[in-house]
Structure formats: C-alpha cells, structure tokens
Amino acid sequence: MTRRITRTISQLAIAGVCALFFVWFLDSRYRALPHSIHNMMPAHHPGFVITDITVTTCSTVNLLSSCRLDSKGWHRIEKDLYLGKGWVSSAYVHVKRKVEEDLLPEDKVVVDVSVGKLHPSMGAKGEGDEKWEARPAGIWIKRSGKIGESDSDRAVTSADILFGADAVDPREGWEMIGTSLLLDTSGEVHEPRLSIRRGKPAAPAKPTPRINDNGKFKIMQAADLHLSTGTGKCRDAMPVGYNNGKCEADPRTLEFVERLLDEEKPDLVILSGDQVNGETAPDTQSAIFKYADLFIKRKIPFATIFGNHDDEGDSLSREEQMELIESLPYSLSEAGPEEIDGVGNYYIEVLARGSSGHSALTIYMLDTHAYSPDERAFKGYDWLKQSQIDWFKQTAQGLKKAHEGYTHIHMDLSFIHIPLPEYADNSNPRKGELREGVTAPGFNSGFRDALVEEGVVMVSCGHDHANEYCALSRHENELPALWMCYAGGAGFGGYGGYGGYHRRIRFFDIDMNEARIFTYKRVEYGEIEKRIDEQMIVEGGKPAALVYEQ
Structure with a gap:
C-alpha cells in the first residue's frame, strides 16, 4: 500500500513537472519569435481603444513563472523588453483593448500615458476628474469614462515598444513617451521606450516624384x-x-x-x-x-x-x-x-x-x-x-x-x-x-x-x-x-x-x-x-x- 501511494505521488509529481515544462516551453517559444511583432501589433486593428496597460516580468529559469496574461482580456506586444538579453528575466508590455463601439458605460479608456519615477502631477495645477494610476516599470496611465464622438481623438488606440536612447517614432499620430521604462537592466544597453498613438491611423503620405520647374x-x-x-x-x-x-x-x-x-x-x-x-x-x-x-x-x-x-x-x-x-x-x-x-x-x-x-x-x-x-x-x-x-x-x-x-x-x-x-x-x-x-x-x-x-x-x-x-x-x-x-x-x-x-x-x-x-x-x-x-x-x-x- 505504501509503495502504491509513493508511486502515485511520484507519477503526479512527474506529470506536474511535465506540465510546467510545457507551459515554460510555449512561453519560451513566444519569447523567441521577434518576427511576429508586426502581425501582432495593436496598430493593425483599427477601431480598438486601449483600456489598460501593464508590464509582466518573468524568470527564464523558474518553471512557475510566466509572462502571459489572460489572452481573452490582454494583448501582449511581442517584444521582450530585455531583447532576450536579460540574465534571468524577460518582460513584456500588455494592453487591454476593446472595440470602441462595444464600450460599456462602466468602461474606462486610456487617454494619457507617462513614464517616470515620480507621480506625473507633481508640480502640476490640479488633475481634474481623471487621476493618474501607477503601473509596473514606471508607467502611469490616466483613464476616462467620458469618451464620446466629440473627443474620441483623446483615446489611446495603440501602443508599441522601441529601443535605444536615440529611438524615434516617425509615424503619423505616434509619440514617444517620456524616459525609458524603469526595469532592472543591468548589463543591458538597449533602453525600452513606450510609444503610443491617439485616434485612428492616418493614411501615410505617398507623394509622386516630379522634375522641378527648372528641369x-x-x-x-x-x-x-x-x-x-x-x-x-x-x-x-x-x-x-x-x-x-x-x-x-x-x-x-x-x-x-x-x-x-x-x-x-x-x-x-x-x-x-x-x-x-x-x-x-x-x-x-x-x-x-x-x-x-x-x-x-x-x-x-x-x-x-x-x-x-x-x-x-x-x-x-x-x-x-x-x-x-x-x-x-x-x-x-x-x-x-x-x-x-x-x-x-x-x-x-x-x-x-x-x-x-x-x-x-x-x-x-x-x-x-x-x-x-x-x-x-x-x-x-x-x-x-x-x-x-x-x-x-x-x-x-x-x-x-x-x-x-x-x-x-x-x-x-x-x-x-x-x-x-x-x-x-x-x-x-x-x-x-x-x-x-x-x-x-x-x-x-x-x-x-x-x-x-x-x-x-x-x-x-x-x-x-x-x-x-x-x-x-x-x-x-x-x-x-x-x-x-x-x-x-x-x-x-x-x-x-x-x-x-x-x-x-x-x-x-x-x-x-x-x-x-x-x-x-x-x-x-x-x-x-x-x-x-x-x-x-x-x-x-x-x-x-x-x-x-x-
């Protein structure tokens, strides 16, 4: 009887380790797929608005650690904030998004984003009804439930991650936010930067080149x-x-x-x-x-x-x-x-x-x-x-x-x-x-x-x-x-x-x-x-x- 119980416990333990390994393997595979970023970016889903932003950090050596949130509610931007070079860590930005037409009265939409150690309102003259909310990695978001047709351009509709102190975002309607995300980047030289877009995507200018009037x-x-x-x-x-x-x-x-x-x-x-x-x-x-x-x-x-x-x-x-x-x-x-x-x-x-x-x-x-x-x-x-x-x-x-x-x-x-x-x-x-x-x-x-x-x-x-x-x-x-x-x-x-x-x-x-x-x-x-x-x-x-x- 004792041997049977011991064998059953061992089998359960092995099954549990295999299951954890499978979860870790799937997550590792996703971390190793930088080529998927453009197919997965929120920018490719017009009509969405962002209702929340967060950052998850996970260990590359701990089988119980995962950098994924519920896919029904959260979308992960497929860029490891450590660019795969963290000693024992990976980190990802997640956004919660919803089709604008499906917003409920109780839903709140992100209308502003900041990055930094200090509260964004420090030194400012009041905040009004919309309060800054803290998120991991020094991200601050401001949300509003008062998004109508007249002010829908306030809504943050997409987010992206770029890297480097010299990073820029030349796309129409996009803007880089503050400083780099606050992570333990010991030994990492590529600073992750958050970029956001408000409103609907604009069609890019495509001029036709022409000989000048002087020939x-x-x-x-x-x-x-x-x-x-x-x-x-x-x-x-x-x-x-x-x-x-x-x-x-x-x-x-x-x-x-x-x-x-x-x-x-x-x-x-x-x-x-x-x-x-x-x-x-x-x-x-x-x-x-x-x-x-x-x-x-x-x-x-x-x-x-x-x-x-x-x-x-x-x-x-x-x-x-x-x-x-x-x-x-x-x-x-x-x-x-x-x-x-x-x-x-x-x-x-x-x-x-x-x-x-x-x-x-x-x-x-x-x-x-x-x-x-x-x-x-x-x-x-x-x-x-x-x-x-x-x-x-x-x-x-x-x-x-x-x-x-x-x-x-x-x-x-x-x-x-x-x-x-x-x-x-x-x-x-x-x-x-x-x-x-x-x-x-x-x-x-x-x-x-x-x-x-x-x-x-x-x-x-x-x-x-x-x-x-x-x-x-x-x-x-x-x-x-x-x-x-x-x-x-x-x-x-x-x-x-x-x-x-x-x-x-x-x-x-x-x-x-x-x-x-x-x-x-x-x-x-x-x-x-x-x-x-x-x-x-x-x-x-x-x-x-x-x-x-x-």
Missing part, C-alpha cells in the same frame, strides 16, 4: 548606413582621436545624412542596402525608424532596397521589413511581384515638370540578395536571378511605348546593393578610388548586358564601403555603354579603414533640359563643403565618355 532633379544615394538598435559602436572612425575618441555610430551617421539633406536638398533619397546592421539590431524597427525620421520630417520621398546585412541576426525578415517600410509616410518602397526572386524589385517613375502625366525618369530597384546559394561552385555573394532579369526586361520594354509621349529625352537608371561582376574589370576607365577588392558574385547572370540592351544609362551600388568610383563599361566598339558607380559607405557602424577612408554620400544632379547627369560625392569629415570627383556621366540621354582633367 532639374537631384538624387541622394546613401549606402551602407549600418544602423543598430541603440546608438551603436563606431568602426574605423576617422580621424583617429576626433572628439576625444568618443564616437557613437548611429548619431554620427545620422548627423552626416541630416547635414547633407539640408545642404543639398535632394528630391529623392535612394537607400541602396545595409541600412540596418542586423547582428547589432535585435529590434530592426527601431533602426529603420531612425533613418526614416530624417526624410519624413523633411517631406522627402525615399526608396529602399536590401543588402546582405539587413536581415541577419535576430532581425526581421526582408518581407517583414518591407511591409513596415511600405507603411511609412514618404516611402516609395515596394516588395515587388511575389512570383520573382527577392524582395524589393520595383520601379519608380519620376514625372515630367508641371502637370504632365508622362514619365521623365524611370528608376529600377532590384534585390541582389545576400550570400551565395552554392558556396562550393561560386564563393562569396549571391547574384540577380533569371526571374528578376526577365521581369526587368519585360517591364522596361512594356514602358517604352508610354515613355514615347514625353517630349524630351527619357532616361532609365538602376540601383542595386552588391556590385555586378563587370565592376571588377580593371580595363574600364574610372573616376574615384578603388581601395578594396570588388566583392561581386562569382556567377555572372548577365544583368549588365540586360541593362545595356534596355538602354539604362547608369547603375549604382553599395556593399564595398571604401570603393567610391564610377567606371565606364563599353561596347565592343569601345563606345560608352553603361556607367557603373559605387556610392561609398556612409555609416560608422560598418567598416571603413583602407588608408583612412572618410564616410561619404553620392549625389546625381540630373538636368532634363539637356538630358545630362552629373555625379559627385560629399564627405563626412575633411573637405565637407566640397564636391568630390564631380563628373558628367550622361549627356544627351546617353552614357558619356570619361573626360580626364588636365
């Missing part, structure tokens, strides 16, 4: 920003010892971009890959928002493609990143057709001046992927696939008839991340510096020839940070066929080196009156007011021969 159009190409979650660490910063050796990568990179936006006033910004350094950006959304904020607040259209680093580490996939980028104001980025390889194969039409509906410029953006799918046969990097080349050729040929209505010379340009194999042809005349080996794919899929066949006058890439030249690819009869440019790396989160390389950004100054394109670079340090290596690469709508200075 000019300027493109800024910023390559390889290599932004992180948080301020990031500088690599190969020049000059050595500048600012007493203190260098935060992302602030310095963004200040550089911001300065040139204000000085050059481009009409369009092309981000040609590796905007995000995936391995140092566990919250990719925060990194994307930092560069997007620069363009959105200046109302400058921008378009992105991906590099080999954007989706490394625990960052979002290419599909998830593009979905986020597409939703931002002034973003012209597109995922492109699902049936062809890659994410981010699309084109941008820049319309002629005035009220014309005709295209003056077509800009083709293509995804060059990341690493070789056949390392044994072709080491290094991936290449443009046949489906992409076919799409490009069919699209270009299909647009030609529509472009015939333009009364001036129409021009086609293209941007990619990884250079084409032809960039490594040292017989091509070039202007600018070749400082490092050309890391083009080992397999040549023929995209250069397709560009030439369809009359594209210029292609520009990133990837090799310290290379920043334009090279002229020629026909068999030695006539100019295609200009192939490098932008040069702009970000301090990526490598520099190679003899003291200064970060730089390339510009394309387009004059549609003469169908000319001038290109030049601006540097972050040194001759910061000077245009470097200015040259004409297109004249009369055709690639121009390189003219060397005497």
